[in-house]
Amino acid sequence: xxxxxxxxxxxxxxxxxxxxxxLLVALATQMLPLGRTPWMPxxxxxxxxxxxxxxxxxxxxxxAFAAGLVIDVHQGALLGQHALAYTLLxxxxxxxxxxxxxxxxxxxxxxxxxxxxxxxxxxxxxxxAGGGMAPGWSVLxxxxxxxxxxxxxxxxxxxPQRRAPDPDENRPL
Numbered sequence: 001x002x003x004x005x006x007x008x009x010x011x012x013x014x015x016x017x018x019x020x021x022x023l024l025v026a027l028a029t030q031m032l033p034l035g036r037t038p039w040m041p042x043x044x045x046x047x048x049x050x051x052x053x054x055x056x057x058x059x060x061x062x063x064a065f066a067a068g069l070v071i072d073v074h075q076g077a078l079l080g081q082h083a084l085a086y087t088l089l090x091x092x093x094x095x096x097x098x099x100x101x102x103x104x105x106x107x108x109x110x111x112x113x114x115x116x117x118x119x120x121x122x123x124x125x126x127x128x129a130g131g132g133m134a135p136g137w138s139v140l141x142x143x144x145x146x147x148x149x150x151x152x153x154x155x156x157x158x159x160p161q162r163r164a165p166d167p168d169e170n171r172p173l
Contacts, residue, residue: 011161014055018160022047023059027067031074038135041145044071045119048086049112050153052093053100064090081126085119092118109150116143 026047034040044067051059068083075082092115093100100111120143128134 011158014058014161016058019051019055019058022157023051023063023067027070030071038139039141039145041142041149042116042119043146043149045086045089045116046146046149046153047157049089049093049115050150050157052090053097053108053112054158056094056097059090060094061087061090078126078130081123081130084126085122088122089115089119105151105154108154109147112150113143113147116146119143 023044026044030042030044048059048064048067052064064086065083068086069080071077071082071086072079093112096111096115100108103111117140120139124135124139
């Protein structure tokens, strides 16, 4: 994304190392032993969908699948449930990325909310099909919290791209 709507400044290209570090930090926070409660937001899904929307050519379904497998192995879950959910999330975000980028961050959060709901419903459905227990209605709070975190994630993850390039009187942009 070079020129976002709303009169924001031009963004510098995203550093691939920064993208990788943010994905690894989100993966590490997902692995923290915080006593996983059903309403706790999935930060890895949030960061994955963010980079799928903003950098579709660098972060794709392969990275989402690999991250999902790592989460499945770490949580001892049915192998492939998070991998499938993150892959479908990545596909949906990639398919909608041009539409999502036309809006401000609050409207983007509203567009991403159904994708996040779908991920949580898919994981819950696969867990129930595998013989697990239903987490209750509190599982529906997680996508709402993730959508509420979208503007914060956008501000944090786009901050390195907002640095002003070297000023030049011949190049006003």
